Amino acid sequence: MPGLPLLDSIRFDQRGLVPAIAQQHDTGEVLMLAWMNRAAVEETLATGRACYFSRSRDALWRKGETSGQVQRLVDIRLDCDGDAVLLLVDQTGVACHTGRRSCFYFAPRDGVLAELTRPEVSPEALYGA
Amino acid sequence: MPGLPLLDSIRFDQRGLVPAIAQQHDTGEVLMLAWMNRAAVEETLATGRACYFSRSRDALWRKGETSGQVQRLVDIRLDCDGDAVLLLVDQTGVACHTGRRSCFYFAPRDGVLAELTRPEVSPEALYGA
Numbered sequence: 251m252p253g254l255p256l257l258d259s260i261r262f263d264q265r266g267l268v269p270a271i272a273q274q275h276d277t278g279e280v281l282m283l284a285w286m287n288r289a290a291v292e293e294t295l296a297t298g299r300a301c302y303f304s305r306s307r308d309a310l311w312r313k314g315e316t317s318g319q320v321q322r323l324v325d326i327r328l329d330c331d332g333d334a335v336l337l338l339v340d341q342t343g344v345a346c347h348t349g350r351r352s353c354f355y356f357a358p359r360d361g362v363l364a365e366l367t368r369p370e371v372s373p374e375a376l377y378g379a
Numbered sequence: 380m381p382g383l384p385l386l387d388s389i390r391f392d393q394r395g396l397v398p399a400i401a402q403q404h405d406t407g408e409v410l411m412l413a414w415m416n417r418a419a420v421e422e423t424l425a426t427g428r429a430c431y432f433s434r435s436r437d438a439l440w441r442k443g444e445t446s447g448q449v450q451r452l453v454d455i456r457l458d459c460d461g462d463a464v465l466l467l468v469d470q471t472g473v474a475c476h477t478g479r480r481s482c483f484y485f486a487p488r489d490g491v492l493a494e495l496t497r498p499e500v501s502p503e504a505l506y507g508a
Contacts, residue, residue, distance in 0.1 A: 278407020283463035327483035334412035336483040354456035354465040358385045
């Protein structure tokens, strides 16, 4: 893969998707895991803002388009076998639709899942009533 | 999902798999992305060592079993919609089969992929000649 363009090196799966981890570039916090198709990668590289592919909506998902919680792309990494992407981003506000900074807020405690963080902003404030 | 056991809250895909990010617990470095099935999650929780599911070998993959590069589980997180897992681990040695600390070592530079890191150990030393 060295010497090839990124887009020619990503091994998209049979659905044309690759998993993409978003990490806050300076703190190292893992914010979310989403999916990208080829067009999402192209748009992300072209605009410098994270664009994913929404499997539920079957459409490009310009992160923050509705909520304002955009992710500025700082760098993008591809893994050793080309089937996973790491986006280093600068997250405006919160990454999670629940209003939390990170989507990874559940952890097992005493045998059951607990919420480790509280929302920093209400979903209503992010998406309207 | 709060109040339910982790295993009852993970939304495995149609193949019975969930993507799992491994992150070094103290430095925040994202080491790799792999996949887990239910048995891999159960074994990881029971042993405190990361166990994945190898799609290429179609079998449980006890990380480090051959190479010695094990991952001690520090914590495990589930995301907001239950379809991605984050393992906070203490990585012995290197995570990548190429001998690099992290699998995410490719990045686009001047339009083509460059390798940002060099192997810290040779694959031959990890896996034998």
